[in-house]
Amino acid sequence: MLPAISAVIAAEENPNPLLPAVADLVWSSIVFVVILIFFLWKILPNMKKMLDARAAAIEGKIADAEVVQREAEQALTQYTAQLAEARSEAVVIREAARADGKNIVDEAKDAAAAEAARITATAHAQIEAERQSAIVSLRTEVGSLAIDLARQVIGEALDDDKKSKALVDRFLADLEKNEKVKK
Amino acid sequence: MSPCRERIPLNGSHPRDSWGISPTCRVDAIRVPPSRISLSKQEKALLGNVAFMLSASTEDGGFVGPSIMEFFPPSFLFVGTPFEINRIIMIRIVMATLLILLFWLGTRKMTIVPGRFQSLIEMGLDLVRVNIAEDLLGKKDGARFLPLLTTIFWATLFLNIPGIIPGFNIAGTSLVGMPIVMAVIAYVMFIYAGLRKHPGTFLKASLFPPGVPWPIYIIVTPIEFFSIFILRPITLSLRLLMNMVAGHLLLVLCFTATQFFLFEAEGGFKLFGAGTLAFGFIFSLFEILVAVLQAYVFTLLTTVYIQLALAEEH
Numbered sequence: 001m002l003p004a005i006s007a008v009i010a011a012e013e014n015p016n017p018l019l020p021a022v023a024d025l026v027w028s029s030i031v032f033v034v035i036l037i038f039f040l041w042k043i044l045p046n047m048k049k050m051l052d053a054r055a056a057a058i059e060g061k062i063a064d065a066e067v068v069q070r071e072a073e074q075a076l077t078q079y080t081a082q083l084a085e086a087r088s089e090a091v092v093i094r095e096a097a098r099a100d101g102k103n104i105v106d107e108a109k110d111a112a113a114a115e116a117a118r119i120t121a122t123a124h125a126q127i128e129a130e131r132q133s134a135i136v137s138l139r140t141e142v143g144s145l146a147i148d149l150a151r152q153v154i155g156e157a158l159d160d161d162k163k164s165k166a167l168v169d170r171f172l173a174d175l176e177k178n179e180k181v182k183k
Numbered sequence: 184m185s186p187c188r189e190r191i192p193l194n195g196s197h198p199r200d201s202w203g204i205s206p207t208c209r210v211d212a213i214r215v216p217p218s219r220i221s222l223s224k225q226e227k228a229l230l231g232n233v234a235f236m237l238s239a240s241t242e243d244g245g246f247v248g249p250s251i252m253e254f255f256p257p258s259f260l261f262v263g264t265p266f267e268i269n270r271i272i273m274i275r276i277v278m279a280t281l282l283i284l285l286f287w288l289g290t291r292k293m294t295i296v297p298g299r300f301q302s303l304i305e306m307g308l309d310l311v312r313v314n315i316a317e318d319l320l321g322k323k324d325g326a327r328f329l330p331l332l333t334t335i336f337w338a339t340l341f342l343n344i345p346g347i348i349p350g351f352n353i354a355g356t357s358l359v360g361m362p363i364v365m366a367v368i369a370y371v372m373f374i375y376a377g378l379r380k381h382p383g384t385f386l387k388a389s390l391f392p393p394g395v396p397w398p399i400y401i402i403v404t405p406i407e408f409f410s411i412f413i414l415r416p417i418t419l420s421l422r423l424l425m426n427m428v429a430g431h432l433l434l435v436l437c438f439t440a441t442q443f444f445l446f447e448a449e450g451g452f453k454l455f456g457a458g459t460l461a462f463g464f465i466f467s468l469f470e471i472l473v474a475v476l477q478a479y480v481f482t483l484l485t486t487v488y489i490q491l492a493l494a495e496e497h
Contacts, residue, residue: 014251017359017428018421023258023267024360031279031342031355032364036334043286044330047308050293057295 143168246443249435254358254428274345275355282341311336311482319486320493324376328489331372335365336482339423343474346431347467354474357427362420369485370416377492385492419484426477430470437463 020028147164260268268276289304297305311333316325342355356362377385389411390404437459444456 015255017251017254017424020358020360020363021267022265023261023272024358025364026265027268027272027275028358028360028364031275031361032334032338032368035279035282035338036330038283038287039334039337040330043290043308044333046290046293047305047312050290050295054295 139172142172146171245447247439249432249439253353253431253435271353271355271358274351274353275342275361277351278341278345278355279338282337286337307337308333315479315482315486319483319490324489324493328372328376328486331368332482332486335369335485336478339365339481340475340478343423343427343477344471346427346434346474347470352434353431354427356423356477357431359420359424362423365423365481366416366420369419369481369488372485373415373488373492374412376489380493389492415488419481423477423481426473430466430473433466434463434470437466 143165146168150167254271256270258267258269260266286304286308289300293301312325312329315336316329316332319325320328339356342361344354345351346354346357374385377389381388390407391400392403392407395403440459441456441463444452444454444459448455
């Protein structure tokens with residue numbers, strides 16, 4: 001009834017698949033050795049070279065980044081120091097400028113005051129001089145006028161200068177005395 | 184019934200070629216009837232079930248399942264020399280060339296900032312370098328054994344994957360030579376690693392594990408010898424071989440059954456074709472997983488053996 005099953009179990013006259021033929025072994029070895037040589041000689045060295053290069057590149061980049069960072073930090077400190085220095089310098093300059101300005105103003109004030117004083121003094125002196133000259137000329141004119149008047153009044157020529165001068169002086173003195181009394 | 188019933192003389196005499204099969208036998212094998220099917224043990228039960236289900240419809244002898252002869256296609260180049268080439272060997276050569284070409288293109292001009300293709304290649308190489316070699320062996324020993332481990336992984340993967348590539352349809356590792364060669368290399372490597380690291384004491388430490396009372400050695404030493412020096416390479420090669428053989432037979436079974444149901448079966452049986460086709464599709468996807476997994480397992484076990492040899496306690 002089941003010839004197929006018995007057939008499966010029977011019939012072992014066929015070649016034994018566990019016993020290798022010579023050509024099978026020869027070609028297996030050739031194929032394996034060729035692949036092995038190729039991996040040994042080309043592929044794995046290439047891969048190793050690339051991996052080493054990659055590791056070096058990564059390490060190099062990290063080192064570069066560290067250097068750059070250190071530089072940046074340095075630049076920052078430098079910049080901060082410069083900034084502080086500039087600030088203090090600015091303060092100094094401002095103070096100096098303020099002092100200078102004060103000095104200039106003071107000097108200008110002094111100069112103006114001195115000039116004013118000088119002008120005032122000159123004006124005083126001029127006025128005084130003019131008053132003196134006015135007094136002198138007045139005294140002379142008033143004297144001669146008064147003498148002329150008196151001559152005409154008393155009809156007598158007072159030729160004697162000495163006398164007339166004394167008279168005038170007495171007159172003026174009386175005049176001044178009267179004014180002082182009035183005051 | 185003789186296995187080579189129809190002896191068709193192809194070139195007069197039929198010297199058995201290096202695969203141990205006479206050409207006429209091969210012709211016979213191609214149209215082997217159901218009664219000639221021969222499979223690895225783990226497939227027998229499965230195929231038995233299918234054959235039982237099919238038996239009703241194969242009374243007329245229409246359905247032909249896959250046989251072990253799948254793995255012994257006729258040679259077409261250098262026949263009779265040790266360099267005989269058949270379809271599977273050709274697939275190995277083609278895939279090895281593709282592998283070398285791919286990695287050569289991918290690593291030819293590597294840049295520090297990888298492009299898309301380079302990223303993929305790097306991922307592929309790092310899978311072995313970081314996840315297997317450096318994880319288990321550490322940086323120093325990992326670098327020592329890296330070329331070997333990378334070759335084992337990628338060679339296995341690239342020879343496994345043609346099992347589902349249309350046109351190839353059979354894995355380069357489904358012929359026993361390749362698993363044997365790689366297992367022997369792994370075997371030599373871990374013994375070399377042990378002898379190099381612990382000259383003189385490696386064999387003693389492996390066969391006489393420390394901390395065991397001496398009478399126990401009578402039973403432990405043969406077991407250790409058997410498991411380390413005999414079983415390891417055998418399991419390494421058979422695991423890979425059988426996975427690939429079983430996967431291939433399963434796919435052939437699914438697709439030949441589909442062919443049979445769709446074009447030879449009558450009426451309602453045609454519907455079974457859709458089912459077998461779906462199974463073929465699912466198992467094709469599964470075979471991708473198996474291909475990657477077996478490559479990974481082979482490499483990982485090799486690494487573990489090397490690690491054990493290096494770390495042998497004294």
